Amino acid sequence: MSESVSTAEAPLRGLPPGDAEPGIWQRYGVVAVFLGPALLLLGVWVVYPTIRTIIRSFFDRSGDEFVGLDNYQTLFSDDTLLTAIKNNVLWLLIVPALVTAIGLVFAVLLERVRFSVAFKVAVFMPMAISLFAAGVIWRLMYEKDPDQGTVNAAVAVVKDAVTPSGVLSAAQPSTDALQGGPKGGLVLERPLEKGAVAQLGLTGIRSSDVPADAEQAVVPEALAGGITGVVWRDFKPGGGIAGEVEAEELGLPGVTVELRDENGRSVLETQTEADGTFAFEEVEAGSYRAAIGPDTFSEPYAGISWLGASLITPAIMLSYIWVWAGFAMVVIAAGLAAxxxxxxxxxxTDGATELQVFRRVTIPLLAPVLTVVFITMLIYVLKVFDIVISVAPGSVQDDANVIALAMWRTSFGGVNDFGLGSAIAVFLFLLVIPILAINVRRFRREV
Amino acid sequence: MTTAEIEAGQIDIREPTAARIIRFLGRTPVYLLLTFLGLLWLVPTIGLFFTSLLEPAVIGTTGWWEIFSAPSLGTLDNYREIFDxxxxxxxxxxxxxxxxxxxxxxxxxxxxxxxxxxxxxxxxxxxxxxxxxxxxxxxxxxxxxxxxxxxxxxxxxxxxxxxxxxxxxxxxxxxxxxxxxxxxxxxxxxxxxxxxxxxxxxxxxxxxxxxxxxxxxxxxxxxxxxxxxxxxxxxxxxxxxxxxxxxxxxxxxxxxxxxxxxxxxxxxxxxxxxxxxxxxxxxxxxxxxxxxxxx
The missing domain is CATH 1.10.3720.10 (MetI-like)
Incomplete structure (x- = not known):
């Protein structure tokens, strides 16, 4: 090498073309200068480690003892590693197809409108962000508490519109006059007839849980043909007397009061006013019980546990699709434009409908582009790592495991078994080769 | 003016206004859908940004969207903090x-x-x-x-x-x-x-x-x-x-x-x-x- 470096500048200089050939050292010296540094780095950082890892995978954890295929056997028998393989298979089956499909839909939609730049930028932007940062973003999105996690907050809005959550999830009866529990509702023991006034006192309500529009509780007038009553917070600073409506005690608005017949069936239903009063204006003769309906006590929405063991893999896949949809869209849109x-x-003109044109003309012509996107995604999904390790909390990483994550955790994440880690790396390598081989063959056919 | 532009102009002239309105309305659902999807794609990143602006006292318990109804929750303290x-x-x-x-x-x-x-x-x-x-x-x-x-x-x-x-x-x-x-x-x-x-x-x-x-x-x-x-x-x-x-x-x-x-x-x-x-x-x-x- 040293001779060649010194002659690097020499070749051809001052030599008229076709004159004496430069010496062999001069010619290959130039090649060595241009090629040497790159080949040296590739040799030390890529080729040597690859061979070394293959050899290492046949040795035990300490590296002293040859164990044959033992590490590979462990790879297919250890529970955590099997989960990793299973999850990676799911990733391969689901994600590339979904990314390609979503990219296709976006690209087709884009074709139909004029001002598409803003949309393109919005969808493509996550591509510039690291998968790790995307993982942090989605970890935040998936927080379980609907007051904090965006996804669950959105679910809560929808859910509240369908089934509103109760106003008083922790309330208790203030006296024995009320019986029952949150499941069946609280029932006033005393039977009621026309003209009765029912007093339903509750305690155990935090001041912060009292609805903001609550006013001083009032015992309503009796109605000749109906039943009236009040639901109130039977508590004031200092305590007060249980079972009596007193000054400074607030009515509880928005509570559902049911009137139940002797068989316990709910026959009438109403809501309390700001001062806690309610009225059933016309009631048929008979004996009734007043009850506070169970939905008053239903717990507020607790949120879906996206980061729990059972949903973690779909949750991570979703965030991964968020990142890559833009890539698929841009590549497919370029294909569409061509x-x-x-x-x-x-x-x-021949009378084909839009759908027919799309299925019979557009899709077949797009097939090569769709294949490129699909195969690119296969390769990336096979090696998925950053987003899994950042979205999945430590406690569910066993459930969210994938091959690349298993390799890292086995080698550097505490287990520190270089033998098994090498075997996992080789396994990953073997999986990547056929996919890339297909890609190269396809590429050469096209060229 | 290029030929293509002239042609496009001619098409526009020939097309009655009503037809153009109908065509635009026909596209409106696509625009709405794209706007919705685009916003959907932006929400996570925007969410991270506004979360990073929340007061340290409320950051672990409050959703980033609260900052719109209570701008006083916003602060640059977190950024000052990490740059220190x-x-x-x-x-x-x-x-x-x-x-x-x-x-x-x-x-x-x-x-x-x-x-x-x-x-x-x-x-x-x-x-x-x-x-x-x-x-x-x-x-x-x-x-x-x-x-x-x-x-x-x-x-x-x-x-x-x-x-x-x-x-x-x-x-x-x-x-x-x-x-x-x-x-x-x-x-x-x-x-x-x-x-x-x-x-x-x-x-x-x-x-x-x-x-x-x-x-x-x-x-x-x-x-x-x-x-x-x-x-x-x-x-x-x-x-x-x-x-x-x-x-x-x-x-x-x-x-x-x-x-x-x-x-x-x-x-x-x-x-x-x-x-x-x-x-x-x-x-x-x-x-x-x-x-x-x-x-």
Missing amino acids: IPRDLLEAAR | NEAITSALVTTIWVSIGSTILPIALAALAAYAFAWLEFPGRDWLFLVVVALLVVPIQMALIPIFSLYNDLGLFDTILGLILFHTAFGLPFAIFLLRNFFIGIPRDLLEAARIDGASELRIFVRLILPLGLPAIASLAIFQFLWVWNDLLVALTFARDTQPITVAIFSQLRQFSGNIEIIAPAAFVSLAIPLVVFFAFQRYFVEGLLAGSVK
Whole structure:
């Protein structure tokens, strides 16, 4: 090498073309200068480790003892590693297809509108962000508490619109006059007839849980033909007397009061006012019980546990699709733009519907581009790592495991078994080769 | 005016206003759908940004959307805090050095090698090129364990140089592939002329090939820079105290809810630079992507 460096500048200088050939050292010296540094780095950092890892995978954890295929056996028998393989298979089956499909839909939608730049940028932006940062973003999105996690907050809004959550999830009866529990509702023991006034006192309500529009509780007038009553917070600073409506005690608005017949069936229903009063204006003769309906006590929505063991893999997949949809969209849109317009027009002139044009003309012409996106995604999904380790909390990483994560955790994440870690790396390598081979063959055919 | 524009104008004139309105209304659902989807795609990043602005006192318990109804919850304290935090700032500096080094070095080496593969004659050239391209298949995982041991022996563990050399080596195959294919498209006459004029190969490379190859080099530089800036796996394996920002944030994730006031602003800073690069060089980015996806 040293001679060649010194002659690097020499070749051809001052030599008229076709004159004496430069010496062999001069010629290959130039090649060595240009090629040497790159080959040296590739040799030390890529080729040597690859061979070394393959050899290492046949040795035990300490590296002293040859164990044959033992590490590979462990790979297919250890529970955590099997989960990793299973999850990676799921990733391969689901994610590339979904990313390609979503990219196709976006690209087709984009074709139909004029001002598409903003949309393109919005969808493509996550591509510039690291998968790790995307993981942090989605970890935040998936927080379980609907007051904090965006996804659950959105679910809560929808859920509240369908089934509102109760106003008083922790309330208790203030006296024995009320019986029952949150499940069946609280029932006033005393039977009621026309003209009765029911007093339903509750305690155990935090001041912060009292609805903001609550006013001083009032015992309503009796109605000749109906039943009236009040639901109130039977508590004031200092205590007060249980079972009596007193000054400074607030009515509880928005509580559902049911009137139940002797068989316990709910016959009438109403809501309390700001001062806690309610009225059933016309009641048929008979004996009734007043009850506070169970939905008053239903717990507020607690949120879906996206980061729990059972949903973690789909949750991570979703965030991964968020990142890669833009890539698929841009590549497919470029493919769409390259389709000759006349071809589509010709099909339309021949009377094909839009759907037929799409399925019979657009899709077949797009097939090569779709394949590129799909295969690119296969390769990336096979090696997925950053987003899994950042979205999944430590406690569920066993459930969210994938091959690349298992390799890292086995080698550096505490287990520190270089033998098994090497075997996992080789396994990953073997999986990548056929996919890339297909890609190269396809590429060469196209060129 | 071009013919196409004139034609388009004619079509517009011929089309009755009613038909145009109907066509626009027909597209309205598509516009609405795209607007909705676009917003949906923006929400997570916006969410991180507003979370990073929340008061430390409420950050672990309050949703970022509350900031719209109560702007007083917003503050720059978290950012002030992380820029006073030695661990975070030094991690940012490390990331900057590693990213710059790991962009310049592989592109310089790859350009040299690509020139040799494209324009220098030597036996076995095409085979060697094929071998280099074949190295694209090797996943990073194949190198982690031996290089970890090697770095421990050489004292390269936990150094910026160690990270740069690793990123450089793994960036080379694709960079060489891309640049060689670009360089080979440079007209032969240009090179021959320079050679006849007596220019040395190095001179040809610097004066002719590099300027002509600039578009390809630019795309490559953007990709390599983003790739290294965003890396977690390599940094997590070879860095401990001299850690890039991704690792610094990663180590905070263990107590996610308790550390959001550090995690959110730090994550936002770490993704702001790639975003700036992306918006500044969007054209190169997309072109590079289209070229890269055919690899």
